[in-house]
Amino acid sequence: MAEKNQNQYHPPESNGYHRNDQESLHTMEDEEAKRKKRMKWTIGIIAFAIFQVVQGLFFILVIMKFKSPKFRVGDFPVQTLTVETQASPSFNMSFVAPIRVKNTNWGPFKYDASTVYFTYGGVQVGQAIIPKSKANFKSTKKIDVSVTLSSANLPSNINSNLGSKLSSGVITLTSQGELKGKITIMFMFKKKKSSQMNCTMAINTTTKVVQSLSCK
Secondary structure (H helix, E strand, O other), X not given: OHHXXXXXXXXXXXXXXXXXXXXXXXXXXXXXXXXXXXXXXXXXXXXXXXXXXXXXXXXXXXXXXOOOOEEEEOOOEEEEEEXXXXXXXXXXXXXXXXXXXXEOOOOOEEEOOEEEEEEEOOEEEEEEEEOOEEEOOOEEEEEEEEEEEEOOOOOHHHHHHHHHHHXXXXXXXXXXXXXXXXXXXXXXXXXXXXXEEEEEEEEEOOOOEEEEEEEX
16 A cells, blocks of 8 residues: 555645746736836827917917018098089098008007008198007007098199099099008017008098999
């Protein structure tokens, strides 16, 4: 019986193999976790870089793009209008001109004092003084100025055709001017800009209203 017990098969202990397998598994899991973490960091860095590039392009193409403000005269009611169509054709007119300075920039437009000239047949018949001021960013500066027009100083060659124009019931005038100033963006980036006004208006002498108004 003793010899039978001694010859009985005993399987080798496997504790060491299990331990090595578990250690290998933990190592693979750690490596996978580190790889995922590195991937997340890489994706985050790439996304941040793309965001910075887009932000920079937006800043350069939109924020830092300096545009000339629009300088216009708006539609207005005629306050007084007298015309003479007989021997000595003439007209006298008064109104409040609504001058508008539209600034589409991301910074204020500070402009110097200027003058808007009203002409008939290329000859000045009146003017409006624009005081020094500024148009805030993305806004329209409104300036209302009183204007008086008179044909008294028209030269004879233009005055000779005035009677027929007045008899037709329409006076065609133009308003011209230039506004010079400086645009400041983010308190440090500055650029000089100017804006031109060139408007044509047809005024009905019978109804005393602005029949049409267009600006370039």
